[in-house]
Amino acid sequence: MIEIKLADQTHVKDIRDVCSAGYRATYPGLRSEEYIEQVIEEFYNLERIEKEVTEHSRQWGGYFVAVENGQVIGAGGGGMESDTLGELYVLYLDPNRRGEGIGTLLLDAVTAQQKKWGATEQRVAVAKGNQKAIPFYEARGFHFLCEKEGYFSSSEEGYVTLHYIRKI
Numbered sequence: 280m281i282e283i284k285l286a287d288q289t290h291v292k293d294i295r296d297v298c299s300a301g302y303r304a305t306y307p308g309l310r311s312e313e314y315i316e317q318v319i320e321e322f323y324n325l326e327r328i329e330k331e332v333t334e335h336s337r338q339w340g341g342y343f344v345a346v347e348n349g350q351v352i353g354a355g356g357g358g359m360e361s362d363t364l365g366e367l368y369v370l371y372l373d374p375n376r377r378g379e380g381i382g383t384l385l386l387d388a389v390t391a392q393q394k395k396w397g398a399t400e401q402r403v404a405v406a407k408g409n410q411k412a413i414p415f416y417e418a419r420g421f422h423f424l425c426e427k428e429g430y431f432s433s434s435e436e437g438y439v440t441l442h443y444i445r446k447i
């Protein structure tokens with residue numbers, strides 16, 4: 280049985296592992312190896328995740344984890360960008376567990392949290408060409424909104440990010 284729960288300190292290491300593995304499995308061919316490792320180091324380190332599971336707010340609602348037999352097989356989280364706009368910031372699975380409905384369960388949990396906070400729309404940013412995610416978001420009712428160069432800084436020349444949105 281797969282359970283979705285709001286993560287706590289006991290999940291920190293597992294979140295790091297599943298997000299790092301998911302990230303490494305998703306971006307070869309879309310991002311340089313150096314970039315991939317840089318992002319993992321910045322976002323999926325124990326110190327940061329420890330904070331992210333203990334300090335929640337409307338801006339960051341915490342990580343939700345998918346747990347099966349005590350093992351974390353996916354993680355996701357988001358927050359509010361305005362009074363009515365929620366954003367999904369992160370969603371990764373064990374790369375061997377894609378296509379089983381686990382991503383939908385995690386997205387549903389983040390969405391329920393954001394609706395509780397007043398969200399009527401939800402947005403997500405995805406790397407252009409990420410076919411491991413775009414068909415999923417489209418299947419879940421998101422549509423293309425706009426594209427932007429880079430994501431974290433202007434030095435990411437040629438790395439295009441697509442923004443998708445849906446009503447919730």
Ligand SMILES: CC(C)(COP(=O)(O)OP(=O)(O)OC[C@H]1O[C@@H](n2cnc3c(N)ncnc32)[C@H](O)[C@@H]1OP(=O)(O)O)[C@@H](O)C(=O)NCCC(=O)NCCS
Nearest residue numbers: 305370372377378379380381382383405411412414415418
């Ligand atoms: C994106 C991701 C979290 C989705 O989770 P998932 O458990 O694989 O997806 P689900 O099984 O819940 O849902 C799949 C739905 O998307 C559709 N889909 C179509 N193409 C798909 C694809 N290439 N990958 C996943 N789903 C796809 C399925 O048909 C299904 O819709 P349906 O139930 O209406 O038939 C997961 O595939 C993943 O980890 N991808 C790589 C990491 C990533 O890119 N994360 C997002 C970064 S923005």
